[in-house]
Amino acid sequence: MTEELKASIALWGPPRSGKTAMLAALPVAANAQGWTVVGSSTGAFGDLTRTMIEEHKFNEATRVASDHTIVFRGDARLSDGTIERIMVRVSMRDVPGEAYNPPRRVADYAGPQQSAAGPSASGTLDKQLQDLVDHLAGCDALVFTFDPTRQASSGDTMTYLNDVLARLAHTMQEKGNYTDYLPQRLAVCVTKYDDYDVFAKARRAGFGTQDAQPPHLPRVRREHAGEFFRWLCEDDPDTHNAADVRAALLAYFKPGRIDYFVVSAVGFGLHDGRFDPDHDFSIVEPVPDGVTKITGKIRPVNVIEPFEWLAARMLEEQRA
């Protein structure tokens, strides 16, 4: 009999870091891995996927938080190497990345003249952040999207972690559910692997491999993903203060409850039916002042894996 699990997961990451694209690519990724989506609660979820595969473009930036429930069935690999068929009902909240770092400090420091308007604007944003943190506190797992392109250009990933982590720890402590570490599992997803710069970094630093089977898609293997994330945070010359990002995640989440994935929502284009790093492999075409176009068939890389990992570990925990 197929074991059924329930997992509530929050997508967490800076604006434009690839949260919604990962969500939208899930059904395509699932099918490619022999998993199936056997139910979803909202038409809105289907629309996200349709935008990518039928309208050949990314979704607009998320404006309001939305909850999606997706039911998957598939084979999960347990720690002892056995494969088990599971059904997992994932409730997932996708929020605008801005919500993790509301610009309330502008109001806080607006000066005496504006302070009449300031506190209420500030208070509302504060309450919104606390509501979001309360939601995270009730989740089994968080999927954190680390976008190396954003970190290289604006270096601000840390600002979307600071308050969230401190508040989450406080909230869990109040619930009596925080001793040394937060109880949630954390999937750190390095996004946009297909981006030329990210791909080139993985290759240069020796983390990139290609699948043995056709079409030989590139991949940073699971066992190397954590080390690539470390490299991006500490050794990459464009890294800004990403070392703080990694240090904060390691300080709050329990070792063994974190895993790492190098992800591309859209994947790589092929040349003569196979991946060739020396031919143009990008299927992403930026549109000035518009949503980025997708110019080929999407082949998500490592999009289902974080969910499979979370489901397998939760199943083991449930049985222990």
Ligand SMILES: Nc1nc2c(ncn2[C@@H]2O[C@H](COP(=O)(O)OP(=O)(O)OP(=O)(O)O)[C@@H](O)[C@H]2O)c(=O)[nH]1
């Ligand atoms: N090359 C590449 N670009 C991506 C990928 N995923 C997302 N992007 C780009 O990043 C942009 C933002 O992606 P979203 O998925 O909307 O990011 P988000 O984290 O949901 O952003 P907010 O909703 O603003 O918080 C997209 O419009 C694409 O331009 C990917 O896998 N590869």
Ligand SMILES: [Mg+2]
């Ligand atoms: Mg979004």
